[in-house]
Amino acid sequence: MSIGSFILKNALRNRRRALLSILSVSVSLFLLVSLLVTLRELTLPPEDMGAALRVAVRSKLSIANLLPARQLNRIQSIPGVSAVTPFTWFGGKYKNEENMTFAQFAMDAKKLRAVFGEAKMSEPEYKAFESTRDACIIGRVTADKYQFKRGDRLSLESSIYPVTLDFTIAGIYEGTVDDRNMLFHQEYLDEASGNPGWVGMWWLRVASPDDMPRVITAINTAFANTSAEVRAESERAFQLGFLSMLGNVRVLIGSISAVVVFTLVLVSASTMSMAIRERFRELAILKALGFRRRELFVFILAESVGLCLAGLVVGAGGAWLLFTHGYGAGLALLSGAGVALGVALWNLFQKRFSQAAMNLPVSGLLASLGIWACRHPNISKMTNGFFITFEVTPKILGLAALVATGLGIVASIAPAIAAARMSVVSGLKTLD
């Protein structure tokens, strides 16, 4: 028997314990990966392709303050600006929904393609949107969620303006990072609210990335010391500014991740000690046969790291599968359910009813999780649109692997020391 197979046999001699250890490590690693991805999403949101060319202009007071519509001409005349559109938060409530689930913005329909080129729609849809006063377009994600289609009508009551507007859906767009928003004509909003001459923000596109810093400075100085001072910033900076408003949430998630890692260390260290304590007699025999402490340590270490790495594959791999290939994860869970069901049926056939009774709920649980994953194949469906992307990056997987390896090493230290210290005679006397 080679040393490798000796270690493997040892790790699997108590299959139930190995399985339980792997599962508890994998659940924690799954959680850790989810938390790290959340943290990343909150620190570094996804970016559109055109973002490097876009500038957001908001009131210097705060994003909730409006800007005078007359600023348009001044901004347009700045060299390097290729297109400008107003972008006004409507804050409409759809039907009786308590929480707003998709954002609506009023803008200049003719500038849609020039500023937000990522939004893909067919030519007739563009035409219809541009030419109809009460037309709106809706992102694919929202359209799917509410089963909106072209030609549908919807009515939204604004929480900002004292109006309720009726819209006709002219098109469904997709291809942006966040296909959730609804866009409609600024003119329609202006008419309905009596032409107050205010817009929410300006969004503009610069001709080339090199123009960006100059254009931003030019806009900021153009309105300095006027009654409506503005803050122009790149799309990236604007988004990050939004995230800085989340405050201590990031610290919170960071500390929870630390707690999860700590719990992991505790649990796997105790499992490892348990596994080794049961084996003191054997270890004593190995010692008596002439194995060195170093070799015993390697046995224990390899077993512990091996279990943790198996947990890594299940936990972190499962997280990756679930968040990026929801269907795959669903199918994997369903096939797991099938296996459990098969085992349960086999148990029934062999009249081992109590085992069947244990395997049936496991199968049911896996099946319901699998069906859930299949019905929510992407993260925006899982979180009801809270997260749009939930990318498990190689860096995060690497970090999880590092944690798992470290865990395996730390967990093996205490039992290894105990095994090293034990005298052969007392080890041989151990009963359990």
Place this chain on the structure above:
Amino acid sequence: MALPLTYNLRNVLVRWRATLATILGIALVVAVFILIQSLAAGLEQSGRNTGDPRNLMIVRKGSTAESSSQISREQLKTFGYLPQIARDGRGRPLLSADLTVLVSLPRADGNGEANVTVRGLGPMGIELRPQVTLTAGRWFIPGRREAVVSTKMAQRFAHCAPGQHFKTGGKELTVAGWFDGGNSAFDSEIWMDADEARDLFDRESYSSVLVRMMDTNAAAQFMGRMEKDRRLPMRVVPEVAYYSEQTRTSVVFKVIGTFLAVAMSVGAFFAAMNTMYASVGSRTREIGTLRVLGYRRRAILLSFLVEGGIVAALGGLLGCATSVGLQSLSVFLGWQFGTMSFNTFSEVVFQFRITPGLAAQGLLFAVVVGVLGSLLPAIRAARLPVIAALKEV
């Protein structure tokens, strides 16, 4: 006959090394659950704490936050002198027309900016909110560009000490003093004079109106009258109700807390199961002996379930203690949490608030995990064949 409880207690103590990790693991799960839920409770409490039961709040119909509500001066005149409104000694109605504006201010730690609610209050505004007290400096003087900052916000945002100035709307505001909102939503605000604010932020109208009612009868009449008046698209709600409705942000914490607790407890469940299996495995002979002594299978089963429950309850108690300890520590060190409210889109500050109900939920959670986790090992223990168990080395 059931096995005595001391048997289980002593077993837990004798095997402390193996049980300690399980206890600590469960304790951490419970602590995380209680702490996150207590953040949600803290947020809700700051909403529930806000307002005076005698006051009514008037906002524009359809607006979801005060800062997006508008009440024009003409509208104010039509209801500002209704007879149901209480009056002060000189016969003036107890009413404050406020302007709330979101203002972006730099954080004290240099970590970017965040929105803050600036409230411009009418002359009676402070009197109508008796729960707010001055803690440093003095109140703002109407007609001066002065502001009074909540003590909690002053710690989070730059240039907010009395005497310092911060810039907004192109003009400088001098901080006249600090106030304490008594753990209410006002703790997340900056206060100044309403007309000064209208001038500074270039606003024609007010955002909301707060009125003191003569009594509950008058309040009902007033609400009915405002409801009937078609010229006034206003929503009239008791001030207390208005603020306690604003709980959208706390829902997020509740969801996160529950998700984490469930996921972590699945891990803890496997760990507890592992410990109990090991415990059963190393006690095989003992169990055989108990059976020979006449204890029934179900006594053994029950005994192991109880033992799992005890271990988990110890973990739960430790978790409760940890979270309460952390809460006291956070009070002692003056920690506070701040995040963007999903109702007002401005920063709200809040603290941990552990309620007895939360602690009980955490404990219950722990015991359920412990009992469920020991179910399979207990069944195994109960089903051990007596003779084979006795022969076990």
